[in-house]
Structures are given as C-alpha cells and as structure tokens.
Amino acid sequence: MGYGFGSAALASVVLFSWLGTNVRALFCICAVVVIITASMTLRGAKEQQLRLPEDIRAPTVRQVMKRMWHGIKNTPKPIARAFWVQFWSYFAWDCTFIYGSDWMGRVVYGGDPEADEDSPEYRLFYDGVTAANLGFLLMALISIGWGLALPWACRRCPGGIRVVWGACLLLLCILLFSTTAVGEGQRGQAVFLFALLGFPKAVAYQIPWSIVTVTLAADGQEQSSTASQYDLGLGNRRGLYTTIFNLSQASPEILVSLLGGPCIYVFNGHLTSVLVMGGLGALAAVGLCVRVLEPPTLYNRHASDTRKQSMEMPPVHTDQEASSQPVQSLPAAV
Known part of the structure; x- marks a missing residue:
C-alpha cells in the first residue's frame, strides 16, 4: 500500500490538493493511519498489570548486558549461521531502499x-522517484505470490532451503550488479529490475525467521530429535535469541549509512556504486548460505520424504502374520 500511494499522483486528488506535493500527502496519510491503528490497539487490547514480588529485585544494567553477551556467545548454531546470511542480505537491501529511488531519479531519469x-x-x-515506487509496488506483489509458493518450492527442491535461499540471493546480487548496465532513458528496464527484487524479498522475510522459530520451538519438545540434535537448552531465553536475530536486520542499516556516503564520494558521485556495494553484500550472503543448518521439521520437508518412501515400500508380512492367515484347502481329488 505504501509503494502504491508513492507511485500515485496524490497531489492532483482534490482531497490532497491543498498539501501541494505528494510527499506531504503521503506523510498526512501515514499520520492518519498511525492514529487510527494506535487508537484501535489502545481501545481493544486487554492488558493485565503485572506486579513483581517484593523479594525480587530488578536486574542491574550490568546484569542485563552480561545476559545479552552470554546469549550472543551461546546462540544456537542454526540461528547463528542464518544470522550472518541475513546480515549481508539486509546490507544489500538497505543499499537498495536507501539509494534506489534516488538512483532512479538521478541516473535513469x-x-x-x-x-x-x-x-x-x-x-x-520527481517522475523518477514515482517510477521507483511503481517498481517497488510490483516487487511487493511478486513477493506475496512467491512467498505463498516458498514452502512448496523448499519441499520440492532437492537441496532444500539452502538452494532456494542461495538462488534468490544470487538473483539479488545479479540484479544489483545489472544496474551498471542501465543508463539514462532506460526507464522500463529499471522498473523491471526493481520488480524482480520481489523474489529475493519474499525469501528474506520468510526463510530466516522460519529457521529461528522452528529452532526455538524445538526446545518445547523434550523428546524430539531436533532438540537432541542441536542440544538447544534455551530455557526461557527465546525472546533474547529473537532479539539477537533482529540485529541481523537492524545493524546493516548503520553500516550502509556509514559506508554509503564515502562510497559515492570515492566514485565521483555515482549512485550506482552504492548498489554495486549492495551486490557484493548479497554475494557474501550467497557464500555463507552454504553453511546454513536446516532444521529437519522446517516446511515438513524430511517428513514428506519419509512418507513418500514408506508409500513406495511394499508391505512386509512377518511369520506371525503369515501363520494367522487362513489356509485355503485344496479341492479333494476325485
């Protein structure tokens, strides 16, 4: 919806004409949406006030930092390896979202x-920024469709989530490198590149967090093979590990903000250089994707393989079952 509003000429609508520009109209719509949704939440959400027992003291800042550091060092391997893939993936995405619209307006238009x-x-x-939002709108639509098909693709792919995730990251890398071949006036090609970003975007929103949730959920199954294989021992630290994994999406934006300006300066103001830098981040994510650990229960891929093998195997009768079968007598000789 946001990209759709961004690609529309809102300032020409009578309702928003008094604002003058599309940016003001967008900010006005966002403010109204936030007010409505926040009011609905405050009105409808039922919250129970929690009181700490008097004998329990709140942890100090040092204790909280120590707990966070201990959680980072003891992050389960499936989550830790997915963390670095997601980190470099979001490094590429932040390069795209921070500089993509500017690149479309300056370089292409x-x-x-x-x-x-x-x-x-x-x-x-102004027209270039509008076209960029149109490309991002198409990206969002493709992301919805591909996201619905991802579980099926991961089950059918022989290599599992590593191949699907790695292939989509490789596509992201190729698309960002392809911006070097798009020049001024090639507007349709630029919008098409932005639209194809929907395939890796769906993967970035689904597969990494699926690994996190499935890995953490295995802790609640004491007799499950997943818990014994990865030796999780997470206890009540699920919220901590979820927060730690969220850093894989928040911290790359800081890195891009620090490196983006110097990168543009070094390459004489060419915005394409930042997108290529994002492509290098996506390439690093492709290499790290090889080390990703796939939880056995993710998308029920291994379970479906087991069911398929059991259906293909012929039934086996034991001696006891054979002896219990009724014996048909032969016709008497005349």
Whole structure:
C-alpha cells in the first residue's frame, strides 16, 4: 500500500490538493493511519498489570548486558549461521531502499532534486522517484505470490532451503550488479529490475525467521530429535535469541549509512556504486548460505520424504502374520 500511494499522483486528488506535493500527502496519510491503528490497539487490547514480588529485585544494567553477551556467545548454531546470511542480505537491501529511488531519479531519469521546483530537471527527478515506487509496488506483489509458493518450492527442491535461499540471493546480487548496465532513458528496464527484487524479498522475510522459530520451538519438545540434535537448552531465553536475530536486520542499516556516503564520494558521485556495494553484500550472503543448518521439521520437508518412501515400500508380512492367515484347502481329488 505504501509503494502504491508513492507511485500515485496524490497531489492532483482534490482531497490532497491543498498539501501541494505528494510527499506531504503521503506523510498526512501515514499520520492518519498511525492514529487510527494506535487508537484501535489502545481501545481493544486487554492488558493485565503485572506486579513483581517484593523479594525480587530488578536486574542491574550490568546484569542485563552480561545476559545479552552470554546469549550472543551461546546462540544456537542454526540461528547463528542464518544470522550472518541475513546480515549481508539486509546490507544489500538497505543499499537498495536507501539509494534506489534516488538512483532512479538521478541516473535513469536524469533529474536533479536540488534544481528549482519549476525546472524540468526537478520534474524529471520527481517522475523518477514515482517510477521507483511503481517498481517497488510490483516487487511487493511478486513477493506475496512467491512467498505463498516458498514452502512448496523448499519441499520440492532437492537441496532444500539452502538452494532456494542461495538462488534468490544470487538473483539479488545479479540484479544489483545489472544496474551498471542501465543508463539514462532506460526507464522500463529499471522498473523491471526493481520488480524482480520481489523474489529475493519474499525469501528474506520468510526463510530466516522460519529457521529461528522452528529452532526455538524445538526446545518445547523434550523428546524430539531436533532438540537432541542441536542440544538447544534455551530455557526461557527465546525472546533474547529473537532479539539477537533482529540485529541481523537492524545493524546493516548503520553500516550502509556509514559506508554509503564515502562510497559515492570515492566514485565521483555515482549512485550506482552504492548498489554495486549492495551486490557484493548479497554475494557474501550467497557464500555463507552454504553453511546454513536446516532444521529437519522446517516446511515438513524430511517428513514428506519419509512418507513418500514408506508409500513406495511394499508391505512386509512377518511369520506371525503369515501363520494367522487362513489356509485355503485344496479341492479333494476325485
């Protein structure tokens, strides 16, 4: 919905014409949506007030930091390995989302956001940002469809989630490297590249978090083979490990913010260099994807293979079952 509103000419609608620009109209819509949803939450959510017993003291800052550090060092292997794949994946995504619209307006459309608002250069940049949002809208639609098909693809693929995840990350890498071949005036090609980002985007939203949730859920099954194989011992630290994994998506944005400006400066102001830098991050994620540990119960892939093998095997009768079968007598000789 956000990309859809971003690609529409909201300022030309009578309801938003008094705001003057699309950006103001978008901010106005976002503010109204936040007010409505927050009011619904405060009105409808039932919350029970919790009181700590008097004999329990709140942990100190040092204890909290020590617990976090201990959690980072003892993160289960499936989550730890998925962490670094997601880290470099989001490094590529942050390069795309922070600089993608600007790249479309400057490089592809040849516009200039610092020009006068009535100048053709400013209008071209404005049209480029609108086209970028259209590409991101198509990306979101493709992401929805591919996300629904991902469980089926992971079950059918011989290599499992490693192959599916790695292939989509490789596609992300190729698409970001392909921006070097898109020049001014090639608007359709640029929108098409942005639309294809929907395939790796669906994977980034689904597979890593599926690994986290399945790995943590295995702790509740004391006799499960998954818990014994990975020796989780998570106890009540599920929230901590979920928070730690969330750093794989939050921290890359800081890194991109620190490296993006110097990268553009080194390459004489070419925004394409930042997207190529994101492609290198996606390439690193592809290499790390080989080491990902796939939980056996994820998408029921191993369970479906077991059922398939059991259906293909012929029934085996034991001696006891054979002896219990009724014996048909031969016809008497005449």
